Each structure stands twice: as C-alpha cells, then as structure tokens.
Amino acid sequence: MTNMRNILLIAAVLVALVAVPPFLGLGWQNALVNILIASLFALAFNLLSGQAGLLSFGHAAYFGMGAFATLHLMLAIEDGLSFPTPLLPLAGAAMGLLIGVVAGFFATMRSGVYFALVTLAIAELFHSLTPHLQGFFGGESGISSMRMPWQGFVFGTVLEVYYLTLFWVVLSVMALWAYTRTPFGRLTLALRDNEQRVRFLGYNAHTSKVIIFAVSAMFSGVAGGLQAISNETANYALFSSHISAQVVLQTFVGGATIFFGPVVGAVSFTLFAYLVSDLTRSWLFYQGLIFVLVMLFAPTGIGGVVQHHLRNVRRDDWLLLAGPYALAATGGVLIAGAVIYLTETVAVLFGEEYAVQIRNAEGSLPAYEMFGAWWEPFGIATWLVPVVLLAAGGAILVKSRGNILKCWEKMGREVGEGAHEPAAPGVAK
Amino acid sequence: MTRKTTPRTSALQLTDVTKSFGEISVMKGVNLDVEAGERHAVIGPNGAGKSTLFNLISGLFAVSGGDICLNGRSITGLPPHRINRSGLARSFQITNIFHRLSVFENLRIGVLARHGVRFGLFQPVSRMRAINEETVDILERVGLEPRADHLAGDLTYSEQRALEIGMTLTTGADVILLDEPTAGMSREETAKAVELIRSVTEGKTLLMVEHDMSVVFSLCDRVSVLVYGSILATDTPERISANRQVQEAYLGEEAAT
Numbered sequence: 001m002t003n004m005r006n007i008l009l010i011a012a013v014l015v016a017l018v019a020v021p022p023f024l025g026l027g028w029q030n031a032l033v034n035i036l037i038a039s040l041f042a043l044a045f046n047l048l049s050g051q052a053g054l055l056s057f058g059h060a061a062y063f064g065m066g067a068f069a070t071l072h073l074m075l076a077i078e079d080g081l082s083f084p085t086p087l088l089p090l091a092g093a094a095m096g097l098l099i100g101v102v103a104g105f106f107a108t109m110r111s112g113v114y115f116a117l118v119t120l121a122i123a124e125l126f127h128s129l130t131p132h133l134q135g136f137f138g139g140e141s142g143i144s145s146m147r148m149p150w151q152g153f154v155f156g157t158v159l160e161v162y163y164l165t166l167f168w169v170v171l172s173v174m175a176l177w178a179y180t181r182t183p184f185g186r187l188t189l190a191l192r193d194n195e196q197r198v199r200f201l202g203y204n205a206h207t208s209k210v211i212i213f214a215v216s217a218m219f220s221g222v223a224g225g226l227q228a229i230s231n232e233t234a235n236y237a238l239f240s241s242h243i244s245a246q247v248v249l250q251t252f253v254g255g256a257t258i259f260f261g262p263v264v265g266a267v268s269f270t271l272f273a274y275l276v277s278d279l280t281r282s283w284l285f286y287q288g289l290i291f292v293l294v295m296l297f298a299p300t301g302i303g304g305v306v307q308h309h310l311r312n313v314r315r316d317d318w319l320l321l322a323g324p325y326a327l328a329a330t331g332g333v334l335i336a337g338a339v340i341y342l343t344e345t346v347a348v349l350f351g352e353e354y355a356v357q358i359r360n361a362e363g364s365l366p367a368y369e370m371f372g373a374w375w376e377p378f379g380i381a382t383w384l385v386p387v388v389l390l391a392a393g394g395a396i397l398v399k400s401r402g403n404i405l406k407c408w409e410k411m412g413r414e415v416g417e418g419a420h421e422p423a424a425p426g427v428a429k
Numbered sequence: 430m431t432r433k434t435t436p437r438t439s440a441l442q443l444t445d446v447t448k449s450f451g452e453i454s455v456m457k458g459v460n461l462d463v464e465a466g467e468r469h470a471v472i473g474p475n476g477a478g479k480s481t482l483f484n485l486i487s488g489l490f491a492v493s494g495g496d497i498c499l500n501g502r503s504i505t506g507l508p509p510h511r512i513n514r515s516g517l518a519r520s521f522q523i524t525n526i527f528h529r530l531s532v533f534e535n536l537r538i539g540v541l542a543r544h545g546v547r548f549g550l551f552q553p554v555s556r557m558r559a560i561n562e563e564t565v566d567i568l569e570r571v572g573l574e575p576r577a578d579h580l581a582g583d584l585t586y587s588e589q590r591a592l593e594i595g596m597t598l599t600t601g602a603d604v605i606l607l608d609e610p611t612a613g614m615s616r617e618e619t620a621k622a623v624e625l626i627r628s629v630t631e632g633k634t635l636l637m638v639e640h641d642m643s644v645v646f647s648l649c650d651r652v653s654v655l656v657y658g659s660i661l662a663t664d665t666p667e668r669i670s671a672n673r674q675v676q677e678a679y680l681g682e683e684a685a686t
C-alpha cells in the first residue's frame with residue numbers, strides 16, 4: 001500500500017520534472033536547475049551527517065572542487081579534447097572522490113565536535129589558498145569556459161542544461177538510495193549508532209568512515225560539476241563557509257533522519273531565495289529565523305513532521321485536525337506578519353537612505369514609506385499594528401496548541417516528537 | 430564436569446600482562462591459560478580489574494607489558510577488529526548494541542563481517558540469502574525471533590543482554606568473552622541466560638566474568654580469582670570455593686556481608 005503510493009508519488013514527480021519546464025519562463029527554468037543541484041548536494045551531505053552521524057561544516061570544499069575540475073575539463077574540450085559534454089559531471093565526481101579520500105582520512109580520525117572542526121578547517125584552507133593560486137583556480141576572478149556542442153546537443157539553452165542536470169541528479173539520487181540498501185549502507189547506520197561495537201565485530205571503523213566520507217564528497221562533486229556546467233564559471237567564493245552552512249541548514253530544516261528530507265529543505269530554501277531575495281534585503285535574516293524556529297519546534301525537520309503525520313494520522317482523523325491546524329496556521333500568519341513588519345521597519349529606520357532623510361530634515365524623524373503606505377516613526381498606528389498582530393497571533397497559537405494536543409489525545413496517539421516536543425536531532429552523537 | 434582429556438591446547442594465553450593508567454597500576458603481571466573448549470570464569474571483587482582484563486584481551490586498551498596469545502598466535506597490540514577476525518568476540522558489561530537498528534540488523538552486521546562483506550556496495554543486502562538465513566538462525570538460537578523487527582533500544586533489559594550474547598556469535602569466533610552477562614537479572618532470567626550461554630558456547634571456548642557463584646558452579650569448568658590486578662588462584666569451582674586464601678580475599682568478604 002504505502003510502497004505503491006510512494007512509487008506513484010515518485011513517478012508523478014518525475015513526469016512533472018520532465019514535462020513542465022518547457023512551459024516555464026527562463027527565470028523559473030534557472031531556478032529549477034539550482035533546486036536540483038541544491039537537492040543533490042544536500043542528499044550527498046546527509047549521507048555523511050544524517051546516516052553516518054558525522055556532521056561536516058566544510059562540504060563546500062568538495063562541491064567547489066567538483067566545479068573546478070569540471071570547468072577544467074570544459075576548457076580542455078574547448079581546446080579540442082574529444083570528450084562527450086554530457087559526461088562532464090564525471091570530472092566533478094572523480095575530483096570529489098579524490099579530495100574526499102584525503103580529507104576524509106584526516107577528518108574521520110576524530111568524531112563529534114572535533115570532526116566538525118577539522119572539516120571546517122579544511123574548507124577554510126581551500127577558501128584562503130585558492131585566491132592566490134592563479135594556475136588551477138584562476139586567482140580571485142576564477143575561471144570560465146563554455147559548454148561545447150556534442151553530437152546533436154548544443155547546450156545553448158537553459159532548458160538543455162536543465163535536462164542534463166535532471167538526468168545526473170536523478171541518476172545520483174537513485175545511486176544514493178540504492179546505497180542505503182547495501183551492506184555498507186546498513187553499516188553506515190550502525191557506525192552512527194555505536195562505532196565502538198562495530199570495531200569489535202571485525203570492521204575497521206576508520207576505513208569505513210573514510211569510504212563514507214569519500215562517497216559523500218563524490219556526489220557533492222557531481223553537484224558542483226553541474227553548477228559549473230550551468231554557470232560556465234567558478235571562483236574561490238565556492239569554498240566560502242556560506243555554502244557549507246547553507247547545506248547544513250537545508251538538510252536540518254528538511255529533516256536529516258529521512259532520506260528525502262534534505263530535498264525538502266533544499267527545495268524550500270532555494271525557492272525562498274528565488275522568490276524573496278528580490279522583495280527584501282532581509283531575506284537571509286528570515287531564512288535564519290525559519291531555521292531557528294524549525295529546530296526549536298520541529299527538530300526532526302519538515303520531513304520529520306510530514307512523516308509523523310503520514311504514519312499516525314488516518315484519513316478520518318484529518319476532519320478532527322483540520323480545524324485546529326487551520327487556526328494554528330492563522331495564528332502563525334499573524335505573527336509572521338508582525339515579525340516581517342518589525343523587521344522591515346527596522347531595516348528602513350536604520351537604513352542609509354533614512355539616515356540621509358534625517359539629515360535633510362535637520363534631526364527630526366520624517367515619515368517613511370513601507371508596504372505602499374506612509375508611516376510616522378512616533379505614530380500610534382505605526383506601533384499598534386505589530387502589537388495587535390503579535391497579541392492576536394500569540395493568543396490564537398496558544399489556544400490552537402491546546403486544541404491540537406486534545407485532538408491527538410482523542411485519536412489515542414502520542415504527539416510526535418517531530419510535531420511539538422523537542423527531541424534529539426537525528427545526528428546527535 | 431565435561432573436562433576434555435584430549436591433549437590440551439590453549440585458546441588464550443596471557444603471560445605477565447601488566448597495565449597501568451598513568452601512575453595507577455591496575456594489572457600487575459597476570460598469567461592466565463584458557464584451554465580450548467573449556468568454560469572459564471573470572472571472579473573477583475569490584476574494581477579488581479576484570480573488565481580491564483577483557484579490554485586488554487580484546488584490544489580496546491593496549492597492554493603496558495606482557496604478551497597475549499590467541500590460538501597460539503600473539504595478538505598483542507592488534508586493533509580490536511583484527512583480534513575479532515582472529516577468532517575472538519566479546520560482550521560488554523554495560524549493554525553495547527545498536528539501539529536504533531532492528532534486532533535483526535544488529536545481528537546481521539556481524540554476520541556480514543564474518544562473510545567478508547565489509548564494504549559491500551553493489552548488491553542489496555536483502556538479496557543475500559545465505560547471510561539473512563544465518564542471521565535468522567542466530568536470532569532463533571538466542572530466542573529473539575519474535576522481536577526481530579523491533580528496535581534494539583526498545584527491548585527489555587534481559588532481551589538486550591541476550592542480543593549482546595547473540596552478537597558475539599555472529600562473527601564466527603571460537604573464543605567468546607562475556608563480561609557479567611547475568612548482572613542485574615532476576616533469578617529466572619539468570620537461569621534462562623545460563624542455559625542460553627551453555628547452548629551457544631557448545632564447542633567453543635568461553636571466558637566470562639561472573640559474580641554469581643551458583644552460575645559459575647553450574648556453567649564453568651575452571652575459575653580464576655583476580656584480586657587487585659593479579660590472579661590469586663586458578664582451579665575447579667569446587668576447589669576454589671574450598672581455597673582458604675580465596676575465602677579470605679574474596680568469598681569470605683562476600684559471605685560476611
């Protein structure tokens with residue numbers, strides 16, 4: 001039953017991924033390419049952090065090296081090397097694997113915090129060295145190349161790049177899924193649970209962890225290679241801690257304990273960036289806020305909450321839950337409105353433009369425009385809006401929380417650790 | 430008693446094994462000879478160094494001095510996984526299992542290792558028939574087949590102890606070390622555990638730490654008494670309990686309390 005449902009769901013997603021993009025605009029096609037790449041990167045990362053319990057803070061290194069290797073292969077093709085363009089991501093895979101073996105060998109000598117710090121240091125090493133290495137990394141400006149046509153494929157349009165990306169991402173995701181069902185995939189989970197016991201069962205734990213690290217780095221390299229093909233350029237910024245941090249945030253918001261959880265996070269974050277970054281400069285702040293809220297109230301991530309509901313809520317239960325959930329959503333929207341209002345107000349009042357206006361108004365605080373209306377900095381209405389929103393939203397949330405708890409009680413099941421009570425995240429060590 | 434009369438060979442031989450943690454000397458020259466096929470108990474007061482002895486034999490700690498031989502070959506200084514592959518498996522005093530894996534998977538990890546499938550990446554484990562059948566076999570021997578699909582962390586304490594014993598069987602080792610397998614069990618649970626240990630160690634060599642003298646009497650061929658890091662005596666359970674020195678050092682102490 002559930003198996004059939006999963007297969008149908010996956011088939012539907014695949015059909016949509018193949019059939020829909022030709023009807024989308026360039027912006028959306030580009031966004032989809034980025035979503036696919038981010039999804040693969042997050043899944044590769046989660047093989048290490050979620051399944052093996054080794055939290056890496058430096059996965060940008062393998063992503064970035066995959067991108068540079070792919071670009072160098074593209075440059076070689078430009079110079080006449082005959083290599084099929086569609087196989088370019090193999091360069092990313094090979095480089096990711098290579099760097100992963102070396103970095104993994106050292107990083108996995110430690111575990112927990114020390115492992116995380118070593119991975120962070122390795123990525124920082126790349127980030128600080130590469131701007132000075134003209135040859136391979138092209139210094140600060142990086143390197144660029146062009147996609148060369150191959151057979152009938154020109155790779156001149158975003159759509160062609162999209163399909164190439166889709167092919168590689170689907171292939172890689174299938175490989176990563178198959179991995180979880182192999183003996184080594186099961187050993188990966190055992191290592192997360194109890195590394196010491198694994199040793200006394202005849203396994204060399206260090207070697208095993210190096211292999212896991214290298215596989216994760218290899219698929220990160222494929223993702224980086226796909227990014228290089230899409231952007232046709234790469235520079236040292238690929239190694240920045242921002243990229244390492246993004247994949248951590250995406251994975252945990254999506255849910256590290258579920259195979260497809262990281263995809264949920266990658267899709268949400270990439271979409272969020274695409275849709276919101278044009279609207280407000282505070283979008284990174286909102287992103288951080290979402291991360292904090294998810295970790296506080298749903299530590300198993302969005303995927304964890306969804307999975308908990310799929311497992312525990314029967315069809316007729318939804319009638320019971322729909323009301324309280326809608327109420328909670330209303331409360332959430334009101335509070336979100338208040339937070340956005342306050343954030344944007346602060347952004348205006350402490351922004352550069354407004355500082356100029358204050359100077360022009362000789363020290364008094366002039367009215368400002370926001371959300372298509374004019375607001376007085378000391379106006380009652382200006383501050384009444386967020387206070388009312390917060391109070392109403394807060395009251396509604398408190399009320400609906402009680403209702404939701406009662407519903408779960410009535411259904412005779414426990415409120416999931418994913419739903420409301422904090423629990424140790426999947427990678428706790 | 431089922432003493433073997435065939436020529437005795439040592440399964441495990443410790444010669445002048447010492448261990449100190451910093452200034453503190455915990456093992457003061459231990460000599461111990463465990464014969465192939467016997468069931469051998471180590472008794473001794475708390476803090477005598479019994480668990481440390483197991484940790485030295487199994488490679489968790491490096492010895493400070495001396496030599497340890499398994500089936501005639503030195504295993505001194507080898508890492509735990511090499512010692513396991515040489516034919517020695519152990520359980521832990523504090524339950525040491527994979528809490529978030531199913532009982533079946535807990536056992537299968539070891540079976541995979543025994544078959545040398547340590548880095549299997551190209552075939553789903555569900556299709557490996559020999560391995561899955563062997564796992565079921567061990568599952569049945571330790572009486573956990575009704576619990577096969579439960580998370581190991583959800584088992585009762587005594588079930589977890591049985592799983593611990595099962596895990597020592599999976600890698601095919603012929604020398605088994607059990608550290609206080611019946612500690613914390615009720616009388617009935619202990620009786621069941623004793624029968625389990627007796628049946629699964631048939632034809633193997635067993636070295637176990639045990640506090641309960643009645644368990645030692647019913648299960649073991651010989652007993653070694655460890656007191657403050659040295660072996661006081663090694664003999665049959667009957668003669669050990671009649672031994673004056675032992676009574677003073679250990680049994681008397683217990684009887685008095």
Ligand SMILES: Nc1ncnc2c1ncn2[C@@H]1O[C@H](COP(=O)(O)OP(=O)(O)O)[C@@H](O)[C@H]1O
Nearest residue numbers: 450453455473474475476477478479480481482
């Ligand atoms: N890793 C260690 N570091 C320092 N001292 C230890 C360590 N392990 C054991 N000890 C000490 O060794 C002595 C023997 O402990 P142990 O072998 O656990 O005794 P037993 O199992 O006989 O009760 C104790 O005094 C204990 O504190």
Ligand SMILES: [Mg+2]
Nearest residue numbers: 479480481522
């Ligand atoms: Mg002990």
